Amino acid sequence: MIGLSRVKLSQVSKTFGEVSAVNQLDLTINEGEFFTLLGPSGCGKTTTLRMIAGFCYPTTGRILFDDQDVTRVPPHYRDTGMVFQNYALFPHMTVAENVAFGLEVRKLPKKEIAERVEQALEQVRLGGFGERRISQLSGGQQQRVALARALVIRPRILLLDEPLSNLDAHLRDEMRTEILSLQRSLGITTIYVTHDQVEALSMSDRIAVFSRGKCQQTGTPEEIYNHPKNAFVASFVGETNLVPVTVKETGADHVTVESGNHLFRVKKGEPDAVPLRTGEGSWFLSIRPEAIRLADGPGSNRVEGWVKLIQFTGTSYHCKVELGDGTVLQALFLNRPDMRGRLRDGERRFFELPEEQLRLIPNTGGGVDD
C-alpha cells in the first residue's frame, strides 16, 4: 500500500556560516530498512534528517529518492513523514484534528479522512482519544499522536528525530517495541536519529555512526558493536575498555601485544583486521566490560587487579578494576546467584580477557576523526 523508497545521499555537505555541520556524506538507505543515525550531540544527525525532509538544502551534494533528484524540492512535495523530537503537535487542534491535518491538506474526502484517522489512532493504541486536547495527554501519548500523524499520510519515508528521548525508562522500552512492530508491519523505509546506543542497537537494521559531521562507520548493530572500525565507534557504541598497546609479535592466527608489563594474545582473522606489523603503528586493545571473566588464578591473558567500585544495576554488577600499572578496566557481571556476594570492594582478584574477545583498533590521533 505504501510505496517503499530508497534514499541516497551523495557527497552531501552542509555548512552554516563557518560551521560545517555535515561533511561529504555518502549514505544509501534501502527500501523498507530501519536505518539509524547515531552520534553524540551536535554531530549533524538532525541536520542530515532535515535535509532529507527538505527543511534545509545541502550546500553541496545531491539527495535522491528512488534515483530521482529531490535535492531542492520543497518539503511539502517530498512525501516524507517526520516525527519531531519535541513532537511538534499543533496545540490548537484536538488529537483527531492533528492526525487529520495531513489528509485534509491532500484534499481527501471527509469520510475517508475520518476512517483513516480512526485507523491510525487504533494503530498507536489511542482509539477513542480523538477528541482530547493535546495538553490533556501524557508525554508518551503525545509521542504516539505524533507517530500516528506521520503514518496516516502513508509517507514514502518515515523520519524519526530522537522520538523517545523525553520518556522515562519503562515507557521508552514500550514505545521502542511499538515503533519497531509498526515499522515492520508497514515495511516503510525509516530513518531514525538518536544518541542512545541501546536504542540504536536494539532497533536498527543498519546504523551509521556520526561524529563531527562525518559518518564513521555504517553496518548492522552487531558489526558496529563487535567490530568497530575505530576508537570513536568503539567507545561511543557501548562501554569499552581501550588499552594502548604495542604489537610484540605477529603469528599466523594470533598477535601478541604488550601493555605495561602484561602480554596479551589476540586472535586474528576477523575480515576487518588491519595489516599489522611488529612494533609498528599505535594500537588500542579493546575489550567490552561484559567479556571480562573472573578467574581463579594467574594464566594466559589473565591479569590481577583490585576491585575499586561495585555498582549494582539490577540485571548486573558494574565493577571498576584497577591493575597494577594503574590502568582501570570496566567489567560487568550478570546478577546471578553464582555471582552474588562473590565480589567485594577492595578485593584483589584475577580476571581473564578471553583472546577471542580482544580486538585491536588503530589509534588515530584523538581517536575521533579518521
Add this chain to the structure above:
Amino acid sequence: MIGLSRVKLSQVSKTFGEVSAVNQLDLTINEGEFFTLLGPSGCGKTTTLRMIAGFCYPTTGRILFDDQDVTRVPPHYRDTGMVFQNYALFPHMTVAENVAFGLEVRKLPKKEIAERVEQALEQVRLGGFGERRISQLSGGQQQRVALARALVIRPRILLLDEPLSNLDAHLRDEMRTEILSLQRSLGITTIYVTHDQVEALSMSDRIAVFSRGKCQQTGTPEEIYNHPKNAFVASFVGETNLVPVTVKETGADHVTVESGNHLFRVKKGEPDAVPLRTGEGSWFLSIRPEAIRLADGPGSNRVEGWVKLIQFTGTSYHCKVELGDGTVLQALFLNRPDMRGRLRDGERRFFELPEEQLRLIPNTGGGVDD
C-alpha cells in the same frame, strides 16, 4: 563540619483538591544515608520531596528533622539543599554568583564566600568556570553548578529531584558516579528522586518504591531487586517475568507450583517468604530475564519455547520466548562469543529456570496497590 540529619515522615498525606498525591506515608531516612524515592511518573515523589523542602505543607501528618517538628517551617529556615530537576539556575548570574547566592543570603564575610565558592566549584570539577554565564555551559556542566550551589551552604539534607533525566546516556553515567562519590565523601544525608531503576539501584543505600502516592517497599537495592514484596515492585524495578501459578505441594525447603502444564520447583527459605499452603491463594512465579539459562534438553525446571524476537543491545541479547501455552518469557544473555549466533528468530529451544532464582509473589488484585 556538616551536621547530619535524620528525616522522619510520619503519616504524611497530601491532597490537591480531589487528587491524593501522597497517602499516609511513613519514612525514616538515617543520618548520612543515600536514600532514593523511586516510582513511575505522577506517583508523588516530587510532592514528597517538596514537602521535605517546605515548598508545600502536608495536609495531615508530621515531618521531623532530628526529632524536631518542621512540618510548617518555611523553606528558608529548613537548611536543606535542593537540586531541581531543571537545575533552576539563576540565568542573570554567573556561575560563581549562583553558587555564592546561598552564602550571601547568610551574610557570610566576602572573603569566606569567595573561598567556599572556589572550593565548591573545584569539588564538582568546575574550577575556573566561575566567571562563565549559565547559558555558556553544557547541560552536564549546568547540572554540576546546581549541585555545587546546593552543597556550598553545607545543608543538613541534600535533596535531588531527577537531576540526571535530561542528560544523554554517556553523560548520565558519568554524573552518576560523580554525585555518588561527592555524597560519600561528604557523608551528607541525601534524598534522591528518580524514575530510573538503574539509577536507583546503582546509587542508593536504601530505596523506597512508590506507586500512586503510597510507599510499596523500602529496602536496600538488592533486597528490592531480588526480593520484591509485591508484583508492582517486581515489575517496576527491572524487568521481570511474572507467571500466575498455583501451589501444588509444599515441602520442607521446596515448593512445587504449577503453571499451565509445567511444574516448577521453587527453593524456600528466604526470610520474607509468605506462609504458603497448597492450593491456596493466588501467586505469581517471578524470574528475572538474566536468570534464565539456555539448556540442551528437557529436565527439571526446564521449559521448551520458541524464540520470538531477539534484540541486540550491545552488552546483551534480549529474547522473547513463547512457551507452548502462550506464556511469553523475557530472557537476557550476555553478548559473549559462546552466545553469539547460538540463538535465532523462530528457533525452538530449551530454557532452564534455576530453582534458586525463582520467587513466589502474592498476587494482590491489580498488583499495584497493597
Add this chain to the structure above:
Amino acid sequence: SSPSGESAKNGLEETVVVYSPHGKDILQDFERQFEKEHPNTDVQWLDMGSQEVLDRIRSEKGNPQADVWWGGPSVMFEQAGEEGLLEKYKPSYANALNEEFHAKDYSWTGTFKTPQVIMYNTKEISRKEAPKDWDDLLDKKWKDKIIIRYPLASGTMRTIFSSMIYRAYMESKTPKEGYDWLKKLDANTKEYAANPEMMYSKIARGEGSLTVWDMPDVVMLKETKHYPFDYVIPESGTPVLTDGIALVKGGKHPKAAKEFYEFVNSKKAAKTLAEKYYRIPTRNDIDDLPAWIKETKIKPMELDWDLLRKKEKEWMEYWDENIKSKKQAEE
C-alpha cells in the same frame, strides 16, 4: 478701586490665575504689562477654548483654581452666572458700558464686541463677487464652496446659527423658517471643519472659499499671518457677540483678580487691544480708535440674548439630528 498705574504696594496677592481663550500672544502681552505695574504679582494664565473654560470652572467648583475668566461669548457667562460659578463685581468703568455689555447683576462685564462676518478667499473670489449678505450664501453658485467650523463645539458658531433661526422666530415664534434657511446653507456647505485652524487652512488652499467667522480673527489672519482672506459685513445686520470677563467664585486671589479685571478694560488696554489685536472695545468712552473701527459700518442684529440662550440647545440639537449633512440623502 484705583486705576492702574498707582503704587504696586497695595497688598495684592502674589499670583492671579486667568483662564482665557484669547491665545498666547494677547495673554503674554497683558501678563507683561500687568506685571510691570504690579511687580509683586505673578500673572498665570491658562489658554483654552471658551467652552473648556466653562467646563473646567464647573468641574473645579469644589476647589476653584482660577481667579479670572476672561473671554468667551456673553451667553456662556450668563450660563455660568446662573449656575452660581461667578462672583458679582461692579467695576469702576461700569458707567462707560451700555446696558447690553454687562450682566444685570454685574456677574460679568463685556470687554469687546465681536461682529460676525462673511470671510472669503481673495484668490478665489473677488471683492465684487463676494456675497453681500447672509441670504446670498444660499445662492446655488456657492455650492461646495462653503466650509464651516463644526458648530456644536464652538460658541461663536452656535450663536451665529441661533441668530439665523432667531431672525424669523422673532415674528413667527417658530424656528421652522430658520431651520429651512440652515438646511439650504447645509446644502451649500462642503464640509464642517473640526477646528478653526483646519478651516483656515482649507479655505487658504482653496478647498473651499467662503465661511462665516468673527471679524477680529479675520483681520488678524489677513494682517499678521498674511492669509489671502478678506471679509464682508452683512448688510442686513450681523450678530455682534460680547466678549466678557468675570471673577470666579471662591477664587484664591480676590484682590489681584479685581486688579487684573480692571486692568484688562482700562482705557489704555482697550486701545492696545484695538490697535494690536483688532478688538472693538465695549467702552463708549475711548477716543482715537484705529481707523478701521471708525470706518467700518456695523449694523448689529437685534437679538434677545436671553431667549437665544434658552432656545439654543434645542435648536442646535435639532440641527444636529435633522439638518446636518442631510443633503446627500435629499439629492
Add this chain to the structure above:
Amino acid sequence: MINPATKGPTEPIASRRVISDKGFTLLLLIPVILVLVSYVLYPSLKTLAESVWMKGEFTLENYKRFFSPESLSNLEALWNSFYISLLSVLLSALIGVPLAFIFNRYDFPGRRFFATAAIMPIVLPPLVGVMSFMFLYGESGLVTRTIQDWFNMDEAPFKLSGVAGILLVHAYTMYVYFYMTVSSAIKGLNPSLEEAATNLGAGRWTVFRRVTLPLLTPALVAASLLVFMTSMASFSAPFLLAGGFRVLSLQIYFSKINGDLDMAATQSVILSVISISFLLVMRWYQGRRDYRVSEKGVSTHRREVSNPWVKWPLVIVGVTGVVFLLLPHITLAILSLVPEGSWTYQTYPTRFSLENYILLMKDPHIWKPIRNSLWMAALATAGNFLFGILTSYVLVKRKFRGKNVLDVMVMLPWSLPATVVAMNMILAFNVPTPFTFGKVLVGTFWILPLAYFIRHIPLVVRSTNAALEQLDDSLEEAARNLGARWFTTFRRVILPIILPGIMAGTLLAFVTAVGEFVSSVMLYTIDNRPISIEIMNQLRMFNLGQAAAYAMYQIILIGVVLLISNRFFGVKAENSL
C-alpha cells in the same frame, strides 16, 4: 505544633515561624486591592451612580433617553463607534501582522533599523499626528496635490475625511499594537510546528492559515483588545477628520460640554460595557483552545531559509510600508521649518528657516511644559512600575479567589476612554474623599500624574504578566531553599530576570504619558500644564509651525528615552506587551 520537649540543638529553626502562605498572599493583595478600589473602581462606580441617580433617587431615565427611538443620535453613535472599532482592528491587523512577519522572519540589510522605525507612530503626538496626516493626504495635501499635478487631474484624486479618514488614522496609529504583540509571539513560536505542517504536505499559505495564524491567537487577541478599546475611546481622529460624524466618545465630550453630566455618565457607562464585553468575548474565544503545550525538550530556533522570489518582494513591501509610516514625521519636521505665514495657499512650502525654533526658544515659558510632562510621566510611570510588578506577581504567581475580578479591574482603565477616565476622576475627586486623604484632588498638580498612573496600569501589568508567566517557579523555590526570604528572593532573583519585560511596558507607559492629551486637557492646571496642551494651544492660535516645532521636541524627547533605555537596559520597545 512545636514540641518543646524535643527541641534539638539547632532550636531556632522551628521557632521561627512566620505568617502562612495564605496570609502572605493576603498581605500582598491588600495594597493592590486598595489602589484598584480607590482609583479605578470607586471613580467608575461614581460615574455609574451619576447615570442612575437623579434628584436623590434611583432611575433608569438616562438609559431610556439613550435608547429612545425619537433621538437616534446616541444609538447611531454607538453603532458608528462599534463598527469603526471593529474595522480598525481589522485594518490594524492587516498592516501590523504582515510587517511583524517581514521584519521577524527575513533577514536583510537594515532590518533592525526598519523594525524599530515601525514603532515610530507611537511617538507621534495624537493631535499633531492627525494634522500632519491632513497635510499629507487632505484634499490639498502634499501627496494629494503631487499626484494631482503629475496626472494633471482637475479634482483631487482622494481626500482624507470621513470614516475612511478615521480608519486610516486609526490603522496608522494602532497597528503598532499588532506589530509589537505579534512580533514577540513570532519569536516565541516553535518553528518545528510549521515544519511539521510543511512535512505533512501543506503549502506555504496553508501552513500560515491553518497553523501559524491560529497559534498567534493569544497575541492577536491581546492586540485586538487594545485596538478595539483604543478606537472605541478615540477622540482626535473622529473629531478632526469627520466634522459632525457621530461616535460615542465625541457624544460624551459634547454632552459634557453642554453641561449634561448625567447623559455623559450614561454614555460612558454604555461605552465601558461594550469594551468590557469585547474583553470577555475575546477571553472566551481564546480560552476555547490551547495555544501552548508545556514543552518538553528543546526546540531549535532557526531562521527560515527562504526563496528569494518571495523574500525580496516582501522586503520591498515592508520597507515601503515603513517609509509611508514615517511620512507624517517628515511632514512635521518640514512644517516646523516653514516660517509662519509662508505656507498658506501655496501647494509646496517655499521658504525654510529655523524661525519657529528660535521663536520658541525666546519664549520664557517653553521649558516648563516639557519639564512638567517629563516629571509627571516619570512620577506616574514610577507608580506604574511598582504597582505593576506587585499586581502582576500576585496575579500570576499567587492563588486566591476572585482573581478574574481583579483581572478585569486591572484592564478597566484601558477599556474606558481617556475622556471617561478623566471624567470619572473629576466626579470622584472634586470632593474630599478618604482615598485622597481628605483632599480635593481636582485642580491640583497631583490629579494628572494620578490620571496617567491609572490609565497605564494595564500596560505595565500586561507586559510584566508575560515576563512572569515565562519565569520558572522553581527559580523562586531554589532561592528560598538556599535560605533567602521572600523579599530577598524577589529583589535578587525574580526582579532582575523579569526586568526587561517590565521595562518594556514601563517604557510604553512613559512614552504614552509624555504625549497624553485627551485626559490632560480635562485635568491640567496651571502648575502642571503638559507639552500636549502647549501644542494644542499653539494650534489654536494657528501657530502651526511652532506647534510642529514643539511636536518635534516631543518626538526627539521620546526618541532619546527609547534610545537610552535600549542602550542601558537592553529594553526593546518592539518587545513590549
